[in-house]
Amino acid sequence: MSAFTFNTTPSVVFGPGSIARIGEIAAARLGARVALVTDAGLVKAGLVTPALQALEAAGLAVDVFDGVVADPPEAVVHAAVAQARGFGADGVIGFGGGSSIDVAKLVALLAKGGEDLSAVYGVGIAKGPRLPLVAVPTTAGTGSEVTPISIVTTGSHEKKGVVSPLIIPDVALLDPDLTLGLPPHVTAATGIDAMVHAIEAYTSLSPNNNPVSRALAAEALRLLGRNIERAVHHGDDREARGAMLIGSMLAGQAFANSPVAAVHALAYPIGGHFGVPHGLSNALVLPHVMRFNASACEPLYAELAPHAFPALEGRATGAAFADALAELSARLGLQPRLRDVGIPQDAVPMMAEDAMRQTRLLVNNPRPVALEDARAIYEAAW
Known part of the structure; x- marks a missing residue:
């Protein structure tokens, strides 16, 4: 260890x-x-x-x-x-x-x-x-x-x-x-943000990735994955709201010590240039970054996926995990593509160049991200 x-x-x-x-x-x-x-x-x-x-x-x-x-x-x-x-x-x-x-x-x-x-x-x-x-x-x-x-x-x-x-x-x-009065769309976007924290902390290449962070990330994903739809669609449910708060905190503790990676690096230009809320920015690129990363961290995705989606127990793959998260975002009412939040396709090269400046994040990604990779991920998300 x-x-x-x-x-x-x-x-x-x-x-x-x-x-x-x-x-x-x-x-x-x-x-x-x-x-x-x-x-x-x-x-x-x-x-x-x-x-x-x-x-x-x-x-x-x-x-x-x-x-x-x-x-x-x-x-x-x-x-x-x-x-x-x-x-x-x-x-x-x-x-x-x-x-x-x-x-x-x-x-x-x-x-x-x-x-x-x-x-x-x-x-x-x-x-x-x-x-x-x-x-x-x-x-x-x-x-x-x-x-x-x-x-x-x-x-x-x-x-x-x-x-x-x-x-x-x-x-x-x-x-x-x-948090009881938080609108459904904000509840959904912030909840996905917390799930991203847990996923990226668990799979981070940071030399400080550690058993404590991984344990917290797994429990965070269990709480978030099993309560987010209830919190979004039944916003007055205190139990669901409380579980989301604790899940978010645990995910925060995890990534505070095992830092996040390419999802956040690619989300930042979306928010910085187009004013898209941070959680939604993460949701827009999350499944596409995960599919890119799958070849480098398939076993970790397989371990983590059932915490959020029990139906994936025994058959989890990186692709299945990414698909489940994309389907969850859709059920929560989040926009699925960059074009849906008003981002033009010709902004892809500029966003890719900006994302590559997030070196403190990209260094933690399970798979190296080159400029052409960032462009391809944005294109897939568009």
Whole structure:
């Protein structure tokens, strides 16, 4: 067994209604002045209100930044950091989807340590220190509440990552009630995103791929695969919502330590250039990347597939696994092809070139991806 390192969020709080505990958690962990990072939609929907009430009841001063948008650009990060510094924040809460939590991670890092955002892109570059950080996910998808990764969209539509154990949150608070109102399409896309995390972590070529990550990935895929349709089509089912949240978190723990690969590398240009949500971007290329990878990791796909699709037990192949995932996406109502989300075929060469710049991801892919391979995958997905 090879040596490995496994890092994750030290404390996980789970349960329906657990947002009521945010006051006591913040008072113990974050200090007297709390910067809460979220988006305007969640504020308008009233989801943030119980958190604010609990924080204020605990005697904490709270400043809300609600300017987060999907695939947050650098300008949003700079604005959130400046607001937190101006407020004199002692701690940070990321409340929302992966974008809000990703921005909160960088607020905690940059508001305290004074580093420049442009200087911390990459793996292990950030030096810190950072402010204490609590993450409260309202989607079951990114697993950002337990990962050392924050993704930012640069001015050139390219996505860059800050990757460092420093930005792993101190507490993840998972309340299924916060996800009950999530629309079906968002539930589906974020759920497939979490499944991608599990699949890519399990098959990653990373030298840090390890038994802990693989065990978590398998359990994540079991929870996600067996609950996603219920969560999408019966959104008020707390059991399904809770299973999705835990599955997403476990997948996050897995890929935080055994990093993702070509699915994400090819998804980033789709979101960066055409504004397609990240989970849907992953879903659009997932089966095609898996068919490309099958010759290199057929036994691993055969092991993993029955966790999500019990009917594949004893007859799982890479192709069958990819087909089952494509069929699942269709049942969930996700668009199946790049053309269906408005991407022109003549964008394929540009997207392929951009995908090849995601070297920190492509190095983990079970099969080497050349430029012509990326083009062929996009063509198949178009």
